[in-house]
Amino acid sequence: MAKTVSNTAKIDPITLAVIQAGLQQCCDEMDLTFSRAAFSPVIAEADDRSDGIYSATDGALIAQGARGLPVFVGTMQFSTRHIIERIASGETLPPEEGDIYIVNDPYLGGTHLMDVRFAMPFYRDGAIYCWLSNTGHWPDTGGAVPGGFSASATAAEQEGLRLPPVKLFKKGQLDPEIWYIIRSNIRVSEQRIGDVQAQASALLVGADRLTELLNRYGDATVSAAIAEIRSLAAAQMRAKIGLIPEGSYSARAFIDSDGVVNEPLTIALTVTRQGDRLTFDFTGSSLPCAGPMNSVRATTFSSVYLALRHIFPDVPLSAGAFEPLVITGHEGTFLDAHYPRPVSGCAAEVSQRIAEAVFAALVQALPSHVTAAPAGTSGNFGLGGHDPEKGRDFVMYQISGGGYGGNSDHDGLSNGCSTIGISKAPPVEIMEQNFPVLYHRYALHEGSGGAGQHRGGFGLDYEIELLRGHARASFVMDHGRTGPLGAMGGADGAMNRVEVTRGGETFTPPHLSKAQDIALAPGDRVRVRTPGGGGYGNPALRDPALVAEDIRLGRYSPEQARALFKGAAGG
Known part of the structure; x- marks a missing residue:
């Protein structure tokens, strides 16, 4: 018989740790299932995918696979939240058990069109307990060029098929009409069914593992643990913020061009630590651009989150870790794109420039961490x-x-x-x-x-x-x-x-x-x-033995080493 506790009862540390690991394991198994069953090399070999568990009420992140893409740590919670909100407003059909929604709309908490999300409501006793969601990079979703990476697109329609949240699976069965619409708009469509089945199977594996965890500990106990994990993640992030000296730190990062206008784009960032909050202000960044290097808000936020994950990797993956972070100044810039701005470069390129700006700002404050x-x-x-x-x-x-x-x-x-x-x-x-x-x-x-x-x-x-x-x-x-x-x-x-x-x-x-x-x-x-x-x-402080080793391995010629490392290379 499953043991239960009230939502307000204190969970002992061992039980909390076991449940946290169990939630993580659910996501890890979803990741592995997705990659091993997928047809496309970009998923099966390159692991361009992610799986997670999200709150039934607001889509907040509960757990994500350790082998999933960090950039999806924020975007999937935003896209799940949009699905929940659209269901509540009547814009999207309400779910039933066995339904799986598909969505790739960048402006609904997404990235670029090639990152296709599946979201499945997970039921307990007839009610939605949480959502299971994943993202996989499809090799093509239509558009002007094979692969979707249109370097000179000036509108979203040129980048591919844009899907709002719709039910691809209804009560466990693939909807042939929705699938025919999708496959009629993408290249090499006969190969995508393998990725679709892999993506759906990963969610079903996650549902089985989560059911086992809930049956073992009881719904109330697991719910209480989820709330405690979120609270602890927020506390741990505040403790990490406390390592940063009070004050502001500014940096800039640059994008080569937007693919249409051959001029650089600027990401201007000021990071301010005040008390237990960390504010990221992008005021002064470039205006929305003509080409596909705009970033949607979800990707911009997620880029900040993943940069902090690089700096403080021991903070648990939970929505609580984001609570002390404030992101502002992005409105009206190319970091807050709205339809029909093209965005094919946002997830893979602009996101990394945002993270680079975060690193450049915080290395001033935490040189030993960044x-x-x-x-x-x-x-x-x-x-x-x-x-x-x-x-x-x-x-x-x-x-x-x-x-x-x-x-x-x-x-x-x-x-x-x-x-x-x-x-x-x-x-x-x-x-x-x-x-x-x-x-x-x-x-x-x-x-x-x-x-x-x-x-x-x-x-x-x-x-x-x-x-x-x-x-x-x-x-x-x-x-x-x-x-x-x-x-x-x-x-x-x-x-x-x-x-x-x-x-x-x-x-x-x-x-x-x-x-x-x-x-x-x-x-x-x-x-x-x-x-x-x-x-x-300072390059001159490099250990001469390391310079000599690089020369021996052919990484630098002796002349290059002398020019780059000067005194350290003996030149």
Whole structure:
């Protein structure tokens, strides 16, 4: 028989810890189920997805999988809240057991259109106890270019199919009419059903695990534990804020361009610690832009949350951790986009510039806790076309890593995943098996880490050739104009470099890191060198033995090392 306690009863620490771990395990199993069952390499291999549990009343985050993308930590609670509010207002049909809603509307708590969310009400005794939700990056949702990363879109409709919250599954059954509408508007649609079934199956696994947890401890006990976890998370975040000296800290980060107007965009940020609150003021940031580098409010908020997760990783994943954080000044800027502003770059690129601004501000206050800037781009590369050997169309999405920033203790990690997540590049063998491409190069971008007492990590250097058929390439990347910021006297990391070789001639796109609809024929190649992380501390203070080791491994030539590290390199 399940034991129960009243909602006001004190839960002993051991029971609280076990329930917290149980909620986490539910989400972790959803993550693993989603990846293992998914068809698309971007989910199955790169883990571009996330799963979580959310409040029945306001969509607040209860738990999220440890292997899920951090950028979704805020956005999924916003999108779940929008679903709840639209049901209450009558704009969306009310749920029944077995229903699963689908939504990808960026302006309803989302990111970009390729991040498709499923949300399922979880019932106990005929009432909704909580919501289970997940997000997966679909390789294509229609729009002007294969893969959805339209570098020069000027309206949301050019980026793909926009879905409000609708029931894709009704009482456990896939609605064929809704599915036909979706598949009629996306490329390579016959392959998406595998991702749809994987995404739905992950929620069902989560429901089974959560049922077991509730049956073991009782609904009231688990509810009380959830409330206690939220309260403790808020208290822990306030304690971390207490480490920051009272005052204001300002920084700026820059986006290469919006893909349409070839001028940089500015993120202006002032972080103020006052008492147990931390305020993030974006006043002075650029106005809404013409191209797809606008950010919706949910992504802007989530970018601040994930930056704090990097700085204070031991604070539990719960809505309580966000309560002491105040975000303001974003209204009227490109960080608060409204329909029909294009937003394909918001989740993967603008979010990382926001996090970079947070790091640059708070490293002044907490130099021992905060790193120099990481590579800060997901390297979004979409390639779509026709493969005559297989007799079918294809859409390939390549995500890539970069260098992490150095910190007070050690050098930055090389070829790490992006700031916003745990997604990694799919294995070369998988990509060559699925698509008509050949990788001629897949190596570290040597020398790309910013010099410092602790240098930045190195980015990635890869080159792809189209083997057969025809294709169109599009890029939405960043840090092609400026490198990731160094900290405490460290140098900036190397910039992102994109080169296209077509018909034997090599060129760099006018917007450096962004381009759209580049026609490729067999033999044409694309080479990308992702940024290294910023350096931390005075380069002259670097241990000479570490400089010598970098030279021995070919990361720098002796001449480069002398120029970058001066006294530390013996020059």
